[in-house]
Amino acid sequence: MKQIKLSLERKNSNYDICIGSGLIPSHSFSFLESFTGSQIAVISNHEISKLYYEKVKLAIQTIKPHIEIQLISLLAGESTKSIDSFSEILDTLVRSRFKRNDLLIALGGGVVGDLTGFTAACYQRGIDFVQVPTTLLAMVDSSVGGKTAINHSKGKNLIGAFHQPAEVIIDTDCLKSLPDSEFSAGMAEVIKIAAIYDESFFEWLELNYSKVLSKDASALEYMIFKSCSLKAKVVEQDELEQGIRAILNFGHTFGHAIENLSGYGKVLHGEAVAIGMVLAAGFSNDEAKLDANISSRLVKLLKRFNLPTELPANLDQEQIVDAMLLDKKNKEKGIRLILIEKLGSAIIKEFSKKSISTYLLNYKTLEGES
Numbered sequence: 296m297k298q299i300k301l302s303l304e305r306k307n308s309n310y311d312i313c314i315g316s317g318l319i320p321s322h323s324f325s326f327l328e329s330f331t332g333s334q335i336a337v338i339s340n341h342e343i344s345k346l347y348y349e350k351v352k353l354a355i356q357t358i359k360p361h362i363e364i365q366l367i368s369l370l371a372g373e374s375t376k377s378i379d380s381f382s383e384i385l386d387t388l389v390r391s392r393f394k395r396n397d398l399l400i401a402l403g404g405g406v407v408g409d410l411t412g413f414t415a416a417c418y419q420r421g422i423d424f425v426q427v428p429t430t431l432l433a434m435v436d437s438s439v440g441g442k443t444a445i446n447h448s449k450g451k452n453l454i455g456a457f458h459q460p461a462e463v464i465i466d467t468d469c470l471k472s473l474p475d476s477e478f479s480a481g482m483a484e485v486i487k488i489a490a491i492y493d494e495s496f497f498e499w500l501e502l503n504y505s506k507v508l509s510k511d512a513s514a515l516e517y518m519i520f521k522s523c524s525l526k527a528k529v530v531e532q533d534e535l536e537q538g539i540r541a542i543l544n545f546g547h548t549f550g551h552a553i554e555n556l557s558g559y560g561k562v563l564h565g566e567a568v569a570i571g572m573v574l575a576a577g578f579s580n581d582e583a584k585l586d587a588n589i590s591s592r593l594v595k596l597l598k599r600f601n602l603p604t605e606l607p608a609n610l611d612q613e614q615i616v617d618a619m620l621l622d623k624k625n626k627e628k629g630i631r632l633i634l635i636e637k638l639g640s641a642i643i644k645e646f647s648k649k650s651i652s653t654y655l656l657n658y659k660t661l662e663g664e665s
Contacts (some may be wrong), residue, residue, distance in 0.1 A: 296322075297520045301439070301527045303459065303534050310462050312527065314520050316512060318428065318466040319511060320350045326425055326462040327358050332397035334363045338384060338411040339402040340371040343429050346472060347402060351427065370403065373559035376406045376446050378454070384414045395419045398461070398530040404430035404477075405437035405645035409452070412443030415654065416458035421450070424459045429469040431481025432565050434591070435522035436487070438463050440530040440540075446559065450621045451551040457535055465523075467515050475601070480565025482507070482600040483546075485518060487572060488525045490593060491545045494639030496521055504599045541639040545633040546572030556610055569602035578654055582646065586637050612655035616648050 296315030303309070312323060335355065337348060344366055352364050367387055369375050401411035401424060409425055415424035426438035444455025470478065499521075500507070506514040526543065533540035550571030554562055576593050579585040583591035594604045619630050629645040636642050 297516060299520070300479055301459075302531060305372070305534055310460060310613050311522050312463040314434075314465040314467065314516060315522065316467050316516070318464050319347055319469070320354060320448070322354065322464055322466075324354060324358060324462070324464070326398075326423070326609060330359070330362075330396075330398060330423075332389060332394060334365070334393055334397040335400060336365050336384075336388065336393070337400045337402050338367045338369070339407055340369050340375070342371055343403045343407070344368045345347040347427075347429065347469070349399065351402060353425065354441075355555055367568055369660060371406075371411075372506075373406055373446070373554075373564070376410050376444075376521065376559075376624065377398070378445060379609060380410055380416055380597070382419075384410070385418060388414075388418055391527075393418065393476075395422055395423070397422060397603055399440075400427060401425070401460075402427045402429065403433070404428065405433045408433050408437050408617070409442075409455075410442070412458050412460065413445055413455055416443055416456040421458065423624050424458075424464040426460045428463070428465060430473055431470060431478050431519075433481075434465045434638050435481060436484040436526065437463070440543075441524050441528050441534070442443075442536075449555075450618065451554055451559075451616040453621070461521075461535075465519060467512070467519065470510060470515065476563065479601045480563040483565035483572070483602055485522050485543050486593070486596055487568065488522050488543070489564075489587075490572070490635060491542050491633070491641040492525050492529065492639060493521075494637075496525070497592075497596075497638050501596055504596070509601070539645050541631075542633050542641050545635070545641055546570075546575050548619050548622050548632055549615070550631065551572040551622060552615045553607065553610065555613055557607060557620050562607070567602050569597050569604060570606060573597065573604045574606065574655075574658065575632055576635055577658070578646075579636075581654055581657075582650055585634060589638060592638070606655070606658055612652055612658075616652050619651065620648065 299312040340496040399415045415422050428434045428438040441457050441459035443458050446453035447453040546568045550567035553567040576590040580587045630644045
């Protein structure tokens with residue numbers, strides 16, 4: 296097992312990110328050492344709960360047999376990350392008379408993790424929660440760093456809070472049951488962190504993609520550990536995304552707009568981020584005159600992991616820009632983008648709606664030439 300300790304000054308809080316094979320049935324769940332409550336609610340979806348809920352329950356009861364544990368099972372999919380689901384969970388917690396020292400566990404992918412974390416941030420002004428991610432995307436990205444949210448009809452993650460987990464438990468065996476499309480979607484976030492923060496890790500992915508695709512155990516453990524370590528370093532510097540943490544949104548401004556306009560769930564988050572990264576890299580070349588070799592290497596690596604790299608033909612560029620204007624990361628009247636100076640180094644710049652609209656109008660021609 297590999298372990299990362301994430302330390303934050305603002306709340307004087309530390310928590311462990313534990314990574315390894317077989318952790319759900321065998322891990323000691325160190326968060327239970329300081330747990331003083333009497334109830335735990337495990338929030339999951341119908342498919343994931345069938346696979347892992349009983350294992351999580353047994354692991355907890357082996358250590359603390361008198362804790363009451365209940366399952367709150369929701370429909371799978373991005374549409375579940377909603378005000379209605381948030382309200383449904385709150386109703387259950389109130390009926391069960393959950394106290395402030397009780398605990399939530401997010402068992403699932405990014406949707407479950409974000410929704411559970413946001414509920415934990417809001418219920419009784421904040422209770423503890425633990426992340427047990429079961430998808431690659433959640434393991435390498437959304438389970439780490441404390442960004443929690445639900446979606447609004449006008450945009451992704453517009454309603455949210457920063458609320459750090461008490462522990463993150465990553466069982467790499469969960470990837471054995473993950474569909475290939477979901478695995479590929481998770482790789483978008485792995486490629487993202489390498490592209491913006493660690494050129495040597497990007498090169499490792501280029502050299503070892505076949506091992507990753509074949510789900511070689513040692514390669515997966517290293518890749519997940521490296522991704523989480525890099526993200527933890529960024530979060531420790533800037534927990535509330537006032538500065539450097541914004542670079543983690545590389546590809547997301549375009550990507551969230553694509554997700555929203557396509558209909559949540561029609562394009563997976565990682566797929567939208569992959570397209571968004573290609574668009575942002577192309578914009579770096581075209582508008583900001585940055586390294587022109589990045590786009591070709593990025594597209595090549597994304598394609599090796601079966602990720603889309605072209606803008607969906609049915610989306611209108613003006614709709615995309617309008618959706619981007621609602622992005623919560625924008626500071627002024629323009630649109631803030633994360634651009635790659637060179638592999639392993641990103642910058643944050645703001646651009647006008649007009650410049651991005653012009654770029655998108657010519658995007659297909661640019662893509663064809665690259």
